[in-house]
Amino acid sequence: MSDQTNDRKIEHIRAIEQDPATDRDARYFDRIHLTHRALPELNLADVDASIDFLGRRLSFPLLISSMTGGDHELVRNINRNLAQAAEHCGVALAVGSQRVMFEQPAARESFALRALAPTTALLANIGAVQLNYGFGIEQAREAVACVGADGLYLHLNPLQEAVQPEGDTDFSAIADKIGEIQRNLQVPVLLKEVGCGLSPEDIALGYAQGVRYFDVAGSGGTSWSRIEHHRRGDGSDIGLRFQDWGLPTPLALMRAEPWLERATLIASGGLRDGIDMAKSVILGASLCGMAAPFLRPASQSVDAVIEVIERLRREFVTAMFLLGMPDVAAMRNNRALIVEER
Template identity: 40%
Template sequence: MNRKDEHMSLAKAFHKKNENDFDQLRFVHHSFAEIAMDEVDIAADFLGFSFKQPFYINAMTGGSERAKTINQQLGVIARETGVMIATGSVNAALKDPALADTYQIMRHENPNGVILANIGAGLSLEDAKRAVDLFHADGLQIHVNLAQELVMPEGDRDFTGWLDNIEAIVSQLEVPVIVKEVGNGMSSETIEQLVWRGVKAVDVSGQGGTSFTQIENARRPHRELGFLTDWGQSTVLSLLEASNWQRDITVLASGGVRQSFDIVKALSLGAKSVGVAGTILNELMSNGVEATIELIQQWEAELKMLYTLLGKKNTPELLTTDLVFSSEISHWCESRGIAYQPFAKRNRQ
């Protein structure tokens, strides 16, 4: 089976709405909203883009005929809902131009939408330019996937030069660039390194959703690396790690997003928008295009309700919500020197 097809099959097989760290934080309920739901605007603005909803479809697949069908369907979903969407890693198409149409179908179906191309951190500036040109992309995701590569049977083993590649791409590419983890989260130190390299946006993509270490371990003959299934920090912890850098860099979030409630929690922790992949892929593969469009529309309606419940008229106002963390999250913050207590009383400021 094609490796990309294996990834999709395993992602579907492993997809479960498990508890994750989004369940470890709670909003403080205040009884008076003093707003009307009709006043609420859930739009999101970042990197020069503006969207009617504060979430997007994150990178998934490409590089096979089955993946082409998925990307064609995702293109239709993005067109009909107006969400931003990212292609899966286009590394395969850069190596073999015959595979390009398995990604380009997304642009064919969604000619006027915002589409991000996706490449690995080991690729060069020239590769980045080719990826953007090949898909008429509006922006670029650079994925960093150290843990996945190490568990992948045929993965890379030399990780030198990634930061240099990223710096060259960010400084010379003419479209916005987002550096994205693949489900292992980002630390404050990682974000600091990227800020110093001129990076303007990150997707912290934390642990708690699709685990690529689990997927790659399932492809190993002896499946001996199961202890790395939950490697890394969650999206919630990654957003807290990013909290001191949010004035210096645009922070996006993904990983373990199961529903609208997770989206509003991530936004309240400082994400400008929230990426969803596994939940969308599972809905698409289980129930089809129309059901996935309806799910996105349902989330939009639910978000308006949740903003109203929190007494917030727009997405930036979510940064004044009051949040209380579980002891496990609090312990991480204490160990890492992250001030978490102010989150519980932001509404008073």
């Protein structure tokens, strides 16, 4: 089969490396101000940031979000470094889109990470739109088995596909097919946007099909529209025109509030530090995903990734301490901690 998808993975990484503005760095979370406690009535050493996710115990609510995979030594090294660091630090990891492994069997090695991360939460990943292009339960099961995953991301990326030169744009009647995967897969399905946000209507469609995990993945961070702009080569500026399209992540979380008692929310899209993570949990997220801060360190070494994770942990725990929150459960959806939104 064509190696087009495999080549595209490398082109994405190069675009991010060569154009810092693919990270829109919108800092939407800076508009939210929290209540500082000068008398937190806590010992910092006693703050418990650990959580349970998909039957795994995590040291704090961090997910290293989907990045890459394929038949190339660069992406194999990135994923190996991420997996070993995630295991060492006790955080979750999601792989990049696994469509490539069905086109290039040699790409499977880059996704076979369970041996490197035997105890932490791992997520497989395929594009939901592929359910309209021949993918089904067989491919979903194969993706999960390859990773040894605890859940399957079905990612939703209509803007990226619309801008991508070779994009798959038939998103018609996908909800029922998502439901079929959810009902027949041995692990939970998680619906995820890739940087434009899930609306309440999207969550309602997924929930009606039995999905209970939703990654709102809003705007404000990496713009896949801008990344695809660099790949078009036809003089079109449509990728730039839509580079900031979508629901900012804090707004997506706020609009998803009615679902908090029925579904598990993951916040990703523009989170860049432990304070953003704390604000996401206050807005109802159970887990916080980041990708961009890890790409360069993952290209270097396991230790470089661990350094980023430990920095995020210190920031998150410090924020909990300064808010007087002894554990994550006390902070989650505790909107009384918000003193101002601008």
